[in-house]
Structures are given as C-alpha cells and as structure tokens.
Amino acid sequence: MRTAPETCHRAVSPGRSRRPRDGRPMMRGTLFLVVGPSGVGKDTLIDAARRHLADDPDFLFPRRVITRPADAGGEDHIAMDEAAFRAAEAEGAFLASWHAHGLCYGIGRDVLDALAEGRNVVVNASRHSIRTFEERAGPAVVLSVTAPPAVVRARLEARGREDAADVAARLARQVPLDGAETIIEIANDGDLALGVERFVEALLGAAVLPLRLARAGLEIQGESVAIVHRDARPVAGQRLHDASLVEIAGPGGEAVRARLALASEARIVARDAIALGRAAFDRLGLEEGAKVVVRRSPSPTSRDVLRKKVSGEALSAAEIERVMRDLVEGRYSQAEIAGFLVAASTNLNVDEVIALTRVRAEFFQRFAWDGRLVVDKHSMGGVPGSRITMILVPIVAAHGLTIPKTSSRAITSAAGTADVMECLARVDLSPVELRRVVEETNGAIAWSGRISHSALDDVMNAINRPLGIRSALLDVSSILSKKLAVGSTHVIVDIPVGPHAKTKTREAGDALATLFETVGRGVGLTVRAVVTDGRHPIGAGVGPALELADVVAVLSNAPDAPEALREKALHFAGIVLEWDPSVAYGTGRARAEALLRSGAALERFHAIAAAQGPTDCAHPGLFSRTMPAHRTGTVVEIDGYALAGLARATGAPGDKGAGARLFVAAGERVEEGAPLLEILSSSRRGVDDVGALRTREVFTIG
Structure with a gap:
C-alpha cells in the first residue's frame, strides 16, 4: 500500500x-x-x-x-x-x-x-x-x-x-x-x-516502544482505563490523545483495549510506564513491571455489520460472531455499543438469537460431563421468596441426575439464589471446584460470577443496566448461552407472570416460553419453559437467611414449611426427573416427593454444602419490628416489588440476616392491628430505617 x-x-x-x-x-x-x-x-x-x-x-x-x-x-x-x-x-x-x-x-x-x-x-x-x-x-x-x-x-x-x-x-x-x-x-x-x-x-x-505495566489508582465504572504520561514516547510518536481507544499488548500476545487518559505529572504515572485500571489490568493477566506496548486500537472490521443491524437489517451467524468479538476486544465506543444493543433488543429474528446464543457461549469456559444427561433450571424471577432451586437441586441430585447449577446474586431483589446459599456454604467456586463438587454429589449451587461470566457480559451489562434495556431476545440468548457453557443438555425455565413480576401477562409469558424452547432446539438443548403464577410471594421469608430457613423447613419436612414453596419445587422437580428414561411419564412428582419425605434430599443438600465448603451460618437478624394491618379485611394482593424494596431497605442482601417475614398470604382475612409481617436486621438502624414505611405499600386489604 x-x-x-x-x-x-x-x-x-x-x-x-x-x-x-x-x-x-x-x-x-x-x-x-x-x-x-x-x-x-x-x-x-x-x-x-x-x-x-x-x-x-x-x-x-x-x-x-x-x-x-x-x-x-x-x-x-x-x-x-x-x-x-x-x-x-x-x-x-x-x-x-x-x-x-x-x-x-x-x-x-x-x-x-x-x-x-x-x-x-x-x-x-x-x-x-x-x-x-x-x-x-x-x-x-x-x-x-x-x-x-x-x-x-x-x-x-x-x-x-x-x-x-x-x-x-x-x-x-x-x-x-x-x-x-x-x-x-x-x-x-x-x-x-x-x-x-x-x-x-x-x-x-x-516502532515497538515498551512501557512498564503499573496499576492505576482509579477506576471508571463500565470503562477500562489506561493512563500514560503526556511525554511518553508512544504518545508523541503515535499521536495518541485523551480518550483515544488504545490496545495494550504483552510479550506473549496478551492484549486488552482501554480508553486512554494522559497525565501531566510523574506522581500519577512515570514517563516510562502505563497504568491500567483494575478491570483492564486483571484481564491482561501480567505482573506489575512487565513490558507492554501501547498503540492505537485499529478500527473494527465489523463496523459495517454493526451499522447494518442498527439500520434494521438481519445478520448472518458469521456477521454476529464478528460483531461480538470486536465488542469483547473493545473496538467500539460506548455509543456504538448502545446503538447496537438498542437495535438488537427489539429487532432480532429467531435465527439471529440462535446465532447470538452460540457465539456468547464461546466466551465462557466450557464444561463437558462425559455424555451424561445434565439438567439445569432457571427462573425469570420477580417473585419474592421463590427459592425453589435450592430444593430442586438436592432432589434431582439425590435421584442421580447431574445438575451443576450456577446462580446469580441479587441485582434489584432482596436475595439471589447465590446470596441465600452463601448463608450456609461457599458459592464463589472456581471451574475446577465446581467440577469436583458435582463429581462428588451430582449437584452444586454456585455463584455464576466465576463460572458463567465472560468479558462479553461485562461489555453488554455496562450499557444495558444504565440504559435500562430490557429485552426477551437478549435475555434468552444470555441465559441459554450460560446453560450451553456449563454443559447442560436439558433445561427447565420458570416464567412467573403477574403485575409485579418481570413478565406481566400470560400472553407475554407464552411468547417467552415459545422463544426459549425454539432457541433451545436451535442450539441443541432440550428446553421446557413453564408459565407460573407470579402474583404473590411463595415463601414466608424475603432476604438471604430468612429464605434459607424456608428452604431448610421444606427439605426437613417441617409442618410449618411454606406449602406454596414446597408444591412448586416438587412440580418442577417432577418435570426434571421425567427426563430420566427410567422414570415413567406422570410419575416424576411422586418420585420427587419420595426423595423429599425420605430425607434423601436433605442429606444431599448438606452433602453439597459440605463439598462446596461451609461458611459461618447466617441467621435472621436480632433486631425486628412487627408491621400491623392498617384495617380489617381480606388480603387481596401482596405487592412483591414493594415487598422486595422493603426487605432491601432493612439491609438485604448485603446484611444476610436482614429482610422480612410474612405472617399472612393472599386471600386470608386479617383484623386491624394484627401482624402482617416482621422486618428484621442485624442492626437497629436497619429496622429504624424502614419504620416509616406503611404496610399499605405492600398489602392491599379489601
């Protein structure tokens, strides 16, 4: 040229x-x-x-x-x-x-x-x-x-x-x-x-002009940062400017991309060094002092493809892979990523969702389980206390099926499955540890952050969350890609529907179920998506330790265990067990109930916890306050979103003992002044902070 x-x-x-x-x-x-x-x-x-x-x-x-x-x-x-x-x-x-x-x-x-x-x-x-x-x-x-x-x-x-x-x-x-x-x-x-x-x-x-790698003393949320002195040789030679997108490469071919910031003082960064923010430093994987080179990041070759999707055109599988790889490698600005995600959130056909799911799975560490039937479960969430995963996993594992369950922590709720399990056992398992636990017990309940998480998630979440982008198309792709990566062959999906759940109407729930099952077939998974009633809380507790107490009560066959939680867990476990050829159609629920009643499920639950590594067991908070009914009547509705907000206000999920415990269910009659719920916290302030919240924000009494 x-x-x-x-x-x-x-x-x-x-x-x-x-x-x-x-x-x-x-x-x-x-x-x-x-x-x-x-x-x-x-x-x-x-x-x-x-x-x-x-x-x-x-x-x-x-x-x-x-x-x-x-x-x-x-x-x-x-x-x-x-x-x-x-x-x-x-x-x-x-x-x-x-x-x-x-x-x-x-x-x-x-x-x-x-x-x-x-x-x-x-x-x-x-x-x-x-x-x-x-x-x-x-x-x-x-x-x-x-x-x-x-x-x-x-x-x-x-x-x-x-x-x-x-x-x-x-x-x-x-x-x-x-x-x-x-x-x-x-x-x-x-x-x-x-x-x-x-x-x-x-x-x-x-030229190759090496700089010494250092850690930066700052971090910008959602943006990888590299700081170089204005007098560093690569700055003048390559005409690098503030906010330039640069590539930092190591001697073995390691490379990350970051947004450049230029400093004028050597106390911030030396003239022969480059300081990376934590995210970029960790991804590069080199020690401080290692020699690296910095250069302008080349323009992404897939930019025309990205613009094609923004304009509403369909992409081939190869084109989707090109865009995703350039996204992960940091070749796009946040504005370009946002434009792509906004377009993709409403304008992907089924073939594109299938292709996107396959590509996303490639960015995770992949598991294989020697040809076994491997089952998994996911919930679309939005229902407080619906901790059925922690009951289903030990039932299925006790039966003999493999279920390497990875779960998230709470984002907007009072507790995620990982937060609840962490009250009893370690959840931050490495891939090697996950494999060991599953080989020993058939199951695991682990945090997805160290297993089913990728750089692509980081890039997309950094844009999706601030913009509030909600898309069934992107959600299905993300969820099923994680199931592919963890080696699942069969997946059951819970789609709660209700005015305060994430999926609002039955029609939307049915459409989402069809999408899950269609994309599942397209990527080689057997997926069963079940639309459920998400109008009311399922367990009595809302918050990590309180939800763990409900789980243990069900597994222990306690007479006061939440019946709705028990029934839903058995229903889903029954469906899963019927994927085993040895379980006849229509007998799965009975098999699940037998494993629960016999204590086999509880025994397997404790075995899984022991294999993952016990933690200091968290208990419900010592400080509490009872919230009374503001009138006499029948509980018409319990607003799950408001209930989760109340539990978060007490300190959950950060405070494992914080949250709320329900005393009534929808349909029950209450007298004015009778206790509706109890709020708990590990600190007096956690209780006092929600003292002004009124029960009518959570309960509708008619």
Missing part, C-alpha cells in the same frame, strides 16, 4: 504484537527498511535519526558491511574486500546481501536477535532486498525516502561522484518496492529539519 508523499501512519501493522513465523509468541521489534534512490538523502536522515535516538536502547542502527575501504568516506560502515564478502555470504553470515554500483552490501544476522529482544532495527537497505528481508525476518516497515527530481539532481551533482550521463541514468532508474507489506513515504524535499522530523516521527509511530 503506497501512501501520499508525507509521513503516513495509516498502516502500522508491524508495530502490533504478532507471532513470528517460527511460531514463538513474543513482543517482536519493528524492522525498518530505509530505501530510496541515490540523491534523496536517506543517509543523511538515518544519521540524524541515529543521533536523535542515540540514548534510546529500543533502537538499533546496524552498520552495513560494504566492499568499500574504511577511509573512502560516506556512511560509517564495516569494510570488507570482495573475496571475504563472498566467503561470508556463502557461510550465511548475512541476513540479506545485495550488489549495486560495483559494490557488495550486507546486513549481519544478529539483527534477528535484536528483533527477538523487542528492539527496533533501522536498516539502510536496497529496494531490491525488501523481499529477502521479509522472507527471513518477517514483516517490515519500508520507509521510502523521496524528493523532487530537481532536488535529487542538485544533490547528485553536488557530491561530484558521477558525470552528467550517470546522473541522468540514476534519475531515470525506477525500481518497484517489490515484496513490501507496509510503506511509509518520507518526503525529504529540501528542508532538512522538516525531513528529519518526518523520519523520526515515522520511526516512533511504527
């Missing part, structure tokens, strides 16, 4: 971390081949650059071996007679050699060692030698020095080496830059200072 006759930084690919042709991953330096016809002044530019960068260990200007006497003048070279040169050439002493104007020229093979060490090598080369250099040393940046013919003629005539005919012949000689991948033209048209400035700028712009 030839550029305009000015220094051009459009193609700086050799400055990128790459694998050399011998397959070794390393931070290879950039090989610069300086070429140009006699009279353009390339020797002068090289000498000036050598002086300018004399104290810079990252640059090497090797001397050429020339069959010219040492005292012949011109460039500083290693003199060698022609016989010795031919012998050295035959022995392979040169990386590249060529012959021109009655002389022999060579560059020693030690250049390869310098490149392997990450040094940038500037070679005074011949246009005929470009292909040889690239074949033996890998891609190079060709700095093609040019000057107007009149200027070249004047320079040739001034040095007095050639007669008029020779000068004319040199001016007429045209040599193509054969084999060059990247060419930067340097115009050296008369103003020497300007020519040198252009030449040095080209070197700095395409």
